[in-house]
Amino acid sequence: MNQQENYPEIREAVAKLCTRFPGEYWRSLDREHAYPTEFVQALTESGYLSVMIPEEYGGVGLPLGAACAVLEEIQRAGCNGGACHAQMYIMGTVLRHGSDAQKQKYLPAIAAGELRLQAFAVTEPGSGTDTTRIRTRAVRDGDHYVVNGQKVFISRTEHSDLMVLLVRTTPREEGQKRTDGMSVLLVDMREALDNGMTITPIRTMMNHATTELFFDNLRVPVENRIGEEGKGFRYIMDGMNAERILIAAECIGDARYFVEKASSYAIDRVVFGRPIGQNQGVQFPIARAYIQSEAAACMVREATALFEAGQACGSEANMAKMLASEVAWQAGDTCIQTHGGYGFAEEYDIERKFRETRLYQVAPISTNLILSHVATHELGLPKSF
Ligand SMILES: Cc1cc2nc3c(=O)[nH]c(=O)nc-3n(C[C@H](O)[C@H](O)[C@H](O)COP(=O)(O)OP(=O)(O)OC[C@H]3O[C@@H](n4cnc5c(N)ncnc54)[C@H](O)[C@@H]3O)c2cc1C
Numbered sequence: 001m002n003q004q005e006n007y008p009e010i011r012e013a014v015a016k017l018c019t020r021f022p023g024e025y026w027r028s029l030d031r032e033h034a035y036p037t038e039f040v041q042a043l044t045e046s047g048y049l050s051v052m053i054p055e056e057y058g059g060v061g062l063p064l065g066a067a068c069a070v071l072e073e074i075q076r077a078g079c080n081g082g083a084c085h086a087q088m089y090i091m092g093t094v095l096r097h098g099s100d101a102q103k104q105k106y107l108p109a110i111a112a113g114e115l116r117l118q119a120f121a122v123t124e125p126g127s128g129t130d131t132t133r134i135r136t137r138a139v140r141d142g143d144h145y146v147v148n149g150q151k152v153f154i155s156r157t158e159h160s161d162l163m164v165l166l167v168r169t170t171p172r173e174e175g176q177k178r179t180d181g182m183s184v185l186l187v188d189m190r191e192a193l194d195n196g197m198t199i200t201p202i203r204t205m206m207n208h209a210t211t212e213l214f215f216d217n218l219r220v221p222v223e224n225r226i227g228e229e230g231k232g233f234r235y236i237m238d239g240m241n242a243e244r245i246l247i248a249a250e251c252i253g254d255a256r257y258f259v260e261k262a263s264s265y266a267i268d269r270v271v272f273g274r275p276i277g278q279n280q281g282v283q284f285p286i287a288r289a290y291i292q293s294e295a296a297a298c299m300v301r302e303a304t305a306l307f308e309a310g311q312a313c314g315s316e317a318n319m320a321k322m323l324a325s326e327v328a329w330q331a332g333d334t335c336i337q338t339h340g341g342y343g344f345a346e347e348y349d350i351e352r353k354f355r356e357t358r359l360y361q362v363a364p365i366s367t368n369l370i371l372s373h374v375a376t377h378e379l380g381l382p383k384s385f
Contacts, residue, residue, distance in 0.1 A: 005069075006065055006069060007065065007066050007069040010048070010051075010066060010069050010070060010073075011069050011072075011073045013046070013048075014046075014048055014069070014070050014073040014074060014077075015073050015076070015077055017042055017043065017046055017048075018073065018074060018077035018078070018079045019077070020042065021036070021038070021039045021042075021079050022078075023078055023347070023349040025038075025039070026078070026079065026080060026349065026352065027346055027347070027349065027352065029207055030206070030207045030352055033201075033203060033207050033209075034207070035083060035156075035158070035159050035209050036079075036080070036083045037159070039079065039083065039084075040083055040084045040159070041113075043074075043084060044084075044113035045113060047059075047060060047111075048070045049070075049084060049087050049088065049113075050087075050091075050110065050111040050113075051066045051067050051070060051088075052064065052066070052067050052088055052091065052092070053091060053095070053107055053110065053111045054095070054107075057095075057103060057104075057107035057108050057111055058107065058108040058111035058112055059107070059111040063308045064242060064245060064246070064304050064307050064308055065301075065304045065305075065308060067088045067246055067249075068245065068246060068248075068249035068300065068304055069249070070088075071085055071088070071246055071249050071250045071253065072249045072250065072252050072253035072256075073253060074250070074253060075250045075251075075252075075253025075254045075256075075257060076253040076254075076256045076257050076260075077253075077257070078257055078349055078353065080207075080356055081250055081253075082155070082208055082250075082356065082359070083156070083159075083209065084118060084156075085246060085247070085250065086117075086118050086119065086120050086155070086156060087110065087116070087117050087118050088242075088246055089120075089239055089242045089243040089246055090117050090118070090119075090120050090164050090239070091107070091110060091117060092238075092239050092242055093164055093184065093226060093235055093236070093238070093239050094106055094107060094117070094164075094186070094226060095107065096235070096238060096239075097184070097226050097227035097235045097238070098186075098226050098227070101223075102186070102224075102226065106162065106186070115161045115162060116159065116160045116161045116162070117160065117161070117162045117163075117164070118155075118156040118159060118160035119154060119155065119156050119157045119160040119162070119163035119164070119189065120154070120155075120163070120164045121151040121154045121157075121163055121164065121165045121166065121213060122134070122151075122166045122236060123151060123152055123153050123154065124136060124149070124150060124151055124152060125150060125152045129365070129366065129369055130385070131166070131182075131233065131236075132172060132178040132179055132182075132233070133172065134149075134166060134167070134168055134182065135149055135150075135168065136148070136149025136150065136151060136165075136166075136167045136168065136215060137149055137167060137168050137169075137171075138167040138168070138169050138183060138185060138220070139169075140169075140222070141219075143221060143222050143223070144219045144220060144221055144222060145167070145169070145185060145219070145220045145221075145222060145225070146217050146218070146219055147165070147167060147185070147196070147215045147217075147218040147219075147220055148215050148216060148217060148218075149167070149215050150212070150213065150214050150215065151165075151212070151213040151215075152202075152212050152213075153202065153210050153211075153212075153363070154210065154211055154212070154213050155208055155209055155210040155211070156209050156210075157189065157199050157209075157211045157213060158199055158201070158209060158211065159209060160189055161188070161189055161190055162186055162187065162188060162189060163186070163187045163189055163192075164184060164185075164186060164187075164226070165184070165185045165186075165187050165220075166182055166183075166184055166232055166233075166236055167182065167183055167184075167185060167232070168181055168182055168183075169181060169182070169183040169229050169230060169232075170230060175230075179233040179234070180230055180233075181230050182230070182231075182232040182233045182236075183225055183227075183228075183229050183230060183231070183232040184225065184226040184227060184232040184235050184236065185220045185224055185225055185226070186224045186225075186226055187218070187220055187224070188224070192218055192220075195218070196215060196216055196217050196218030196219060197213060197214070197215055197216075197218045198213070198214045198216075199211050199212070199213055200212045200213075200214070205355050205358075206352070206355040206356045206358070206359065207356075208356075208359065240314075240317070240364075240365075241303075241307055241313050241314060241317040242307065242317075243364055244303075244317040244318055244320065244321040244364070244365070245300060245303050245304055245307060245313075245317050245320060245321070247321055247324075247325070247360055247364060248296070248299075248300045248303070248317070248320040248321040248323075248324040248325070249300055249304075249324070250324075250360070251296070251321070251324035251325045251327070251328040251357060251360050252293060252296060252297045252300055252324050252327075252328070254328035254331070254332070254353060254356075254357040255289065255292075255293035255296070255324070255327045255328040255331040256293060257353060258289065258328070258331035258332045258334065258335035258350070258353065259286060259289050259290045259293060259331050259334075259335075261335055261350065262286045262289070262331075262334055262335040262338040262339070263277070263286055265277075265338055265339055265342075266282050266283065266286060266338050276338070277338075282338060285334040285337065285338075286334055286338060288334075289327065289330055289331035289334045289335075292323075292327040292330065292331075293324075293327045293328075293331060295323070295327075296320065296323035296324040296326075296327045297324075299316065299319055299320040299323050299324070300320040300324060302316055302320070303316035303317045303319070303320040314373070314377065315373065315374055315377055315378050318365070318370040318373050318374065319370070319374065321360070321365070321370065322367055322370045322371075324360075325357070325360035325361045325367070326361065326367070328357040328360065329354075329357055329358060329361065332350070332353060332354040332357055333354070335350050335354075336350055336351070336354060372384065372385075
C-alpha cells in the first residue's frame with residue numbers, strides 16, 4: 001500500500017506476531033472485559049514494547065518512529081495496543097527526568113519484562129482537563145510522602161507493577177504559577193495495593209482496563225520522586241508529545257484496518273449481480289477514508305521527524321493526534337456502512353474496533369483542547385481559559 005512506510009522489518013515481524021491473536025481472542029476478552037495478558041506477554045518477550053529504551057538500559061534504543069511502527073501494525077492487524085502502549089511513553093518520564101539510580105533500578109527491569117510500567121495517573125474527577133486543579137496531595141513526612149486523594153480513568157493499574165503519579169506537593173493557591181507545586185512520584189503498585197491505595201474498575205464501552213484510584217495515607221518513599229519537587233507538571237508535559245504521536249500512529253493503524261477490511265469486503269460481496277464495490281456510492285467513501293488516512297499519516301510522520309530531531313512539535317503532535325483519531329472514526333463508520341448488517345455482527349470485529357478507536361477523540365486529550373491549543377499557539381487567538 002503505502003510506499004513510505006518505515007521500519008519494514010519491524011512492521012512485518014509485529015504483523016506476524018499479531019496473527020497469533022486473531023479476532024476470536026479479542027472478542028472473548030471484550031465480552032469479559034478481560035486483559036490481554038498473553039498478547040502483552042508475547043509483545044514484551046519479543047522486545048517490541050521496549051524499542052525506545054536505550055541500549056545501555058537493555059532496550060533496543062530506536063527512535064520514536066520505530067515505536068509508532070509497532071503500534072500502528074498492532075492496530076492494523078485488528079489487535080489493541082491500548083493494553084500496553086503506555087509503557088512506551090511513560091518510560092520517557094523516567095529516562096528524561098529520573099536520577100541515575102532510578103534509571104539503573106527500573107529501566108533494565110522494564111526492558112527485560114520483569115517490571116511493568118503501564119499506569120500513568122493524572123486525571124481526577126474534580127479537575128478534568130484542567131490538570132493544574134488536581135487535588136491529590138502528597139505531604140512530606142520524614143523520608144516518605146503521605147498521599148491522599150483520588151484519580152479517575154486510570155488505565156491498566158491492575159496490570160502494572162509501577163505507576164507514574166502526578167500529585168500536588170504545594171497547593172495551587174500557594175504557587176507563583178498555577179503549574180507550580182506539582183510533583184511526579186513513582187508508585188510501586190505491589191506495595192501500595194490495599195496499603196493506602198485501592199483500585200475500583202470502571203466498565204467502559206470498550207475493553208480498556210480503566211480504573212478509579214483512592215489514596216488514603218499512602219506512603220511513598222521520597223527516593224521515588226522523579227526529578228525536583230514542584231516541577232512535575234513540566235515533566236508530564238514533556239512526555240505528552242510522544243504520547244500524542246504514538247496514539248496518532250495507533251489511529252492510523254485503525255484507519256488502515258478499516259479501509260483494508262472495507263475494500264476487500266466491497267470486492268467480495270455481490271449484490272444485484274455485481275460486487276458492491278463496483279458502485280461508486282460504495283467505493284467513494286472508502287477512497288475518501290484512504291485519502292484522509294494517508295494525509296493524517298503524513299502529519300504523524302512530520303510530527304515524528306520533528307520530535308526525533310529534538311525540535312518543538314507540540315502543535316504538530318496535537319494536530320497529528322486529532323486528524324488521525326478523526327479519520328480512524330470516519331473510516332470505521334465507512335467500514336460498517338460497507339458491511340451493511342454484517343458490520344454490526346460481533347464476529348466481524350468491526351464494531352469492536354469502532355468502539356475502541358472512539359476513545360482517541362477524548363483521551364489522552366480531547367479534540368476541543370487540541371483546537372484551543374492550535375488556535376492560541378499557532379493563530380494567536382486569545383485564550384479562553
Ligand atoms: C477509557 C479511558 C482511559 C483513560 N486513561 C487514562 C489514564 O490512563 N490516565 C489518565 O490520567 N487519564 C486517563 N483518561 C482520562 C482522559 O485523559 C480524560 O477523560 C480526558 O482528558 C478528558 O477529561 P474529562 O473526562 O475530565 O473531561 P472534561 O475535562 O470534563 O471535559 C469534558 C468535555 O468538555 C470539553 N471541554 C472542557 N473544557 C473545555 C474548554 N475550555 N473549551 C472547550 N471544550 C472544553 C472537553 O473537550 C470534553 O469534550 C482516560 C479516559 C478514558 C475514557
